[in-house]
Amino acid sequence: MHIxxxxxxxxxxxxxxxxxxxxxxxxxxxxxxxxFHAVDADHFEGxxxxxxxxxxxxxxxxxxxxxxxxxxxxxxxxxxxxLGSGLDAELDLALAEAxxxxxxxxxGEVRLSGPIAALGERMVRxxxxxxxxxxxxxxxxxxxGA
Amino acid sequence: MAQPxxxxxxxxxSIPRKEDARFIRGxxxxxxxxxxxxxxxxxxxxxxxxxxxxxxxxxxxALAVPGVLAVITGADLAAAKLAWMPTLMSDTxxxxxxxxxxFQGQEVAGVVATDRxxxxxxxxxxxxxxxxxxxxxxxxxxxxxxxxVLRGDKGKKDNHIWHWEVGDKAATEKALKESAVVIKExxxxxxxxxxxxxxxxxxxxxxxxxxxxVWMTTQAPHAIRTVFALVSGLPENQxxxxxxxxxxxxxxxxxxxPGYVIAVVAALTTGxxxxxxxxxTGNLTADSFARDYHIEAEMGATKDGKLTALRVKxxxxxxxxxxxxxxxxxxxxxxxxxxxSYPFATAFVEVDAAYTNKxxxxxxxxxxxxxxxxxxxxxxxxxxxxxxxxxxPAEFRLxxxxxxxxxxxxxxxxxxxxxxxxxxxxxKAMAMIGYDELRKEQAEKRKRGELMGIGISSFTExxxxxxxxxxxxxxxxxxxxxxxxxxxxxxxxxxLGTKSQGQGHETTYAQILAEELGISSDFISIEEGDTDxxxxxxxxxxxxxxxxxxxxxxxxxxxxxxKAAKIAAQxxxxxxxxxxxxxxxxxxxGVPDKSxxxxxxxxxxxxxxxxxxxAGLEAVDYYNPPNxxxxxxxxxxAVDVDKETGQVKVRRFVAVDDCGVIINPxxxxxxxxxxxxxxxxxxxxxxxxxxxxxxxxAGSFLEYLLPTAVETPKWETGKTTxxxxxxxxxxxxxxxxxxxxxPAAIVxxxxxALEPYGVTNIDIPLSAHKVWKAIHSKDxx
Numbered sequence: 001m002h003i004x005x006x007x008x009x010x011x012x013x014x015x016x017x018x019x020x021x022x023x024x025x026x027x028x029x030x031x032x033x034x035x036f037h038a039v040d041a042d043h044f045e046g047x048x049x050x051x052x053x054x055x056x057x058x059x060x061x062x063x064x065x066x067x068x069x070x071x072x073x074x075x076x077x078x079x080x081x082x083l084g085s086g087l088d089a090e091l092d093l094a095l096a097e098a099x100x101x102x103x104x105x106x107x108g109e110v111r112l113s114g115p116i117a118a119l120g121e122r123m124v125r126x127x128x129x130x131x132x133x134x135x136x137x138x139x140x141x142x143x144x145g146a
Numbered sequence: 147m148a149q150p151x152x153x154x155x156x157x158x159x160s161i162p163r164k165e166d167a168r169f170i171r172g173x174x175x176x177x178x179x180x181x182x183x184x185x186x187x188x189x190x191x192x193x194x195x196x197x198x199x200x201x202x203x204x205x206x207x208a209l210a211v212p213g214v215l216a217v218i219t220g221a222d223l224a225a226a227k228l229a230w231m232p233t234l235m236s237d238t239x240x241x242x243x244x245x246x247x248x249f250q251g252q253e254v255a256g257v258v259a260t261d262r263x264x265x266x267x268x269x270x271x272x273x274x275x276x277x278x279x280x281x282x283x284x285x286x287x288x289x290x291x292x293x294x295v296l297r298g299d300k301g302k303k304d305n306h307i308w309h310w311e312v313g314d315k316a317a318t319e320k321a322l323k324e325s326a327v328v329i330k331e332x333x334x335x336x337x338x339x340x341x342x343x344x345x346x347x348x349x350x351x352x353x354x355x356x357x358x359x360v361w362m363t364t365q366a367p368h369a370i371r372t373v374f375a376l377v378s379g380l381p382e383n384q385x386x387x388x389x390x391x392x393x394x395x396x397x398x399x400x401x402x403x404p405g406y407v408i409a410v411v412a413a414l415t416t417g418x419x420x421x422x423x424x425x426x427t428g429n430l431t432a433d434s435f436a437r438d439y440h441i442e443a444e445m446g447a448t449k450d451g452k453l454t455a456l457r458v459k460x461x462x463x464x465x466x467x468x469x470x471x472x473x474x475x476x477x478x479x480x481x482x483x484x485x486x487s488y489p490f491a492t493a494f495v496e497v498d499a500a501y502t503n504k505x506x507x508x509x510x511x512x513x514x515x516x517x518x519x520x521x522x523x524x525x526x527x528x529x530x531x532x533x534x535x536x537x538x539p540a541e542f543r544l545x546x547x548x549x550x551x552x553x554x555x556x557x558x559x560x561x562x563x564x565x566x567x568x569x570x571x572x573x574k575a576m577a578m579i580g581y582d583e584l585r586k587e588q589a590e591k592r593k594r595g596e597l598m599g600i601g602i603s604s605f606t607e608x609x610x611x612x613x614x615x616x617x618x619x620x621x622x623x624x625x626x627x628x629x630x631x632x633x634x635x636x637x638x639x640x641x642l643g644t645k646s647q648g649q650g651h652e653t654t655y656a657q658i659l660a661e662e663l664g665i666s667s668d669f670i671s672i673e674e675g676d677t678d679x680x681x682x683x684x685x686x687x688x689x690x691x692x693x694x695x696x697x698x699x700x701x702x703x704x705x706x707x708x709k710a711a712k713i714a715a716q717x718x719x720x721x722x723x724x725x726x727x728x729x730x731x732x733x734x735x736g737v738p739d740k741s742x743x744x745x746x747x748x749x750x751x752x753x754x755x756x757x758x759x760x761a762g763l764e765a766v767d768y769y770n771p772p773n774x775x776x777x778x779x780x781x782x783x784a785v786d787v788d789k790e791t792g793q794v795k796v797r798r799f800v801a802v803d804d805c806g807v808i809i810n811p812x813x814x815x816x817x818x819x820x821x822x823x824x825x826x827x828x829x830x831x832x833x834x835x836x837x838x839x840x841x842x843x844a845g846s847f848l849e850y851l852l853p854t855a856v857e858t859p860k861w862e863t864g865k866t867t868x869x870x871x872x873x874x875x876x877x878x879x880x881x882x883x884x885x886x887x888x889p890a891a892i893v894x895x896x897x898x899a900l901e902p903y904g905v906t907n908i909d910i911p912l913s914a915h916k917v918w919k920a921i922h923s924k925d926x927x
Binding site for chain 1 (some may be wrong): 250
């Protein structure tokens with residue numbers, strides 16, 4: 001499942017870049033209950049309790065930064081299991097600064113497996129897009145509010 | 147002339163099923179009803195990935211869950227050399243993986259806890275890290291060079307499992323070349339699941355003497371005991387398998403599933419009884435599947451409509467291991483019954499099997515080893531050939547059937563059919579449905595642009611496996627057995643090597659014995675499924691119980707009669723040569739009022755045994771059938787198709803079956819009605835599809851569509867009777883006929899409705915969307 005989107009934030013690219021390289025900071029933008037910590041500079045892990053509609057459970061997620069190009073690009077891989085299902089996603093974040101703002105294009109492939117994947121793409125896609133968009137919206141608020 | 151006396155509950159009587167007295171009161175005893183003191187519960191961690199490396203498995207958090215006592219992993223089993231086990235087709239399958247998972251839903255670890263909830267919480271707390279690997283879903287792609295090799299553990303260099311062929315390749319090639327008309331069709335029969343009401347499960351217990359008892363949902367308890375003994379190294383006398391009441395098997399409860407083995411290991415390691423009962427999603431995603439055959443078939447005929455030759459090439463998707471329950475010599479089962487009801491001069495069939503990242507496939511879902519695939523193929527092609535030649539499909543079949551006088555008939559692919567009257571069955575079905583009137587109605591509707599279709603399926607089944615010289619599973623010959631004892635008061639207990647899963651054995655076997663012994667079936671108790679008490683047998687599947695154990699019951703009864711005749715002669719003070727078994731009692735020849743009943747003889751056998759003769763009255767028979775039996779039938783289906791929506795409505799369905807001598811007409815009718823519904827289901831609704839990542843898209847009954855009473859058509863049934871000449875009382879078996887014969891009739895009817903559009907095939911299940919697409923793609927063309 002391919003997902004992508006854009007957002008703009010009134011903050012410098014270096015600040016936005018640093019924010020997304022701090023796994024605790026950016027996972028804190030998840031609306032669902034969560035707990036993450038950094039394992040080392042390139043890896044983090046934790047749990048998030050999420051789901052579709054009333055089908056909810058706790059996913060254990062491992063994250064790896066695959067690409068870190070200062071102030072312009074980040075690629076992060078997320079792998080997780082929960083609810084008897086699997087999540088494997090690779091997200092690219094492309095940053096560009098102009099006139100005191102940073103535009104960020106995000107996109108990538110999300111592969112779901114297990115019973116969650118059988119729910120039907122329309123249902124899962126809608127939920128996934130909503131949650132990811134919520135994460136970036138919360139990130140924008142944090143970056144602009146600080 | 148005096149009418150022969152009948153015995154209550156003898157052969158041919160529609161007595162109520164004896165077992166229903168407990169079932170309808172909710173008094174059945176299923177595995178999940180077994181409740182032992184101190185019993186623990188097993189739940190399973192399953193893989194979310196279709197193919198992945200396990201990079202880490204941590205059980206600490208699960209062990210911290212209150213109530214969780216143990217977490218069993220592949221590494222634990224490997225230490226005991228139990229991580230792998232043999233399949234019934236001599237392949238190997240994982241009990242639990244040590245480093246790689248091969249299909250979504252595969253068992254990854256077992257959690258043992260004091261209650262089911264704690265076990266489920268423990269499952270959620272087991273941490274498994276996976277590294278996804280490339281997934282092979284399509285069996286054709288699996289065989290392409292460069293495809294990921296799934297079974298490197300076996301030293302394989304590709305995903306090809308086996309090639310099997312039968313028939314005369316050159317003669318078939320020549321005959322097809324010389325045929326005036328040749329048709330070719332590609333058919334896909336998708337994966338489906340037996341979906342029995344009761345899922346699989348077991349309770350394993352080790353007693354103080356070290357004896358292992360397993361109550362389990364198995365259709366073949368004796369064979370399972372032997373497999374357990376061979377795999378575990380436990381002495382076979384220290385293993386007792388009990389199959390209690392079973393809520394449907396349909397072939398799905400023949401294989402050995404990892405949950406059974408893990409439960410046994412858990413019982414051995416904890417010293418407490420352990421229960422495992424899988425949930426519906428586990429059942430639908432991990433237990434063995436049926437079908438999944440990709441078939442390419444060619445058929446030749448003369449210009450005037452005589453069939454000449456048949457050639458079939460098939461690719462079988464077996465998932466990650468070949469766990470089919472076929473007889474050893476026949477890796478594609480009895481697929482070579484594919485010449486069906488027709489006397490082809492020559493035929494050739496080849497099947498290749500491939501590994502994919504799916505659960506094990508290849509079990510016989512109510513179809514006696516791939517017979518549904520065969521019957522579907524031949525009946526679809528015969529119908530297409532009739533259309534191609536513009537001959538009425540009924541007339542075409544009547545012209546081509548093996549004639550009754552040709553039996554016993556040797557088929558082009560090597561089977562010797564025992565008996566048949568195919569024309570008789572089809573003519574009866576035509577009369578019941580009003581075939582000529584339906585054709586007239588169809589012609590009128592076509593003029594008005596309405597879509598109505600009539601489809602026929604005149605199938606030949608092959609059941610009763612089987613003769614020991616040809617049939618074995620893991621080397622165990624496929625005989626079956628009965629042990630019959632008459633008590634002093636003339637009441638009977640009989641134990642048999644098969645195991646009912648709802649078929650009504652307690653009634654059917656009692657009726658056979660009632661007929662043979664002259665004792666009311668009310669006084670005959672039937673026991674099956676306990677390996678400590680029943681004689682060894684290969685179990686119930688493939689419609690084999692009546693042809694094998696039913697025959698064994700009759701033969702054991704006749705052995706008893708032979709002994710009893712001598713006792714009766716003594717009682718009647720005549721020579722044994724002057725005694726005859728007539729009207730269900732021993733009579734002095736020519737003096738019918740000088741007679742003794744079996745009950746009278748039984749009392750004497752225990753109270754005044756003859757000198758030189760053992761006391762008692764009992765016998766055992768291990769019946770090795772001289773041949774298989776070949777039930778048959780003709781089904782006619784009439785459908786209406788909505789041109790605008792593609793919706794199919796089965797308006798009429800007439801099923802005429804011939805299963806030889808019928809023991810209990812009500813039970814047979816029930817078997818046929820249930821079987822027809824299970825034939826309607828894959829034709830119209832059932833399928834287990836997988837996406838490109840190997841995700842099972844039908845892991846619950848929300849997506850795996852079973853027909854309810856609302857969707858199920860009204861079945862109209864009829865019968866003809868053509869006894870099997872080699873069976874002791876002429877029976878053939880019927881459990882699977884309707885499932886085998888129904889799909890082709892339904893699909894043929896839909897395609898007949900769509901004939902104006904030139905559509906020759908739509909792969910099952912015939913969803914409204916597929917039918918609509920077929921209509922409208924031809925419209926556009």
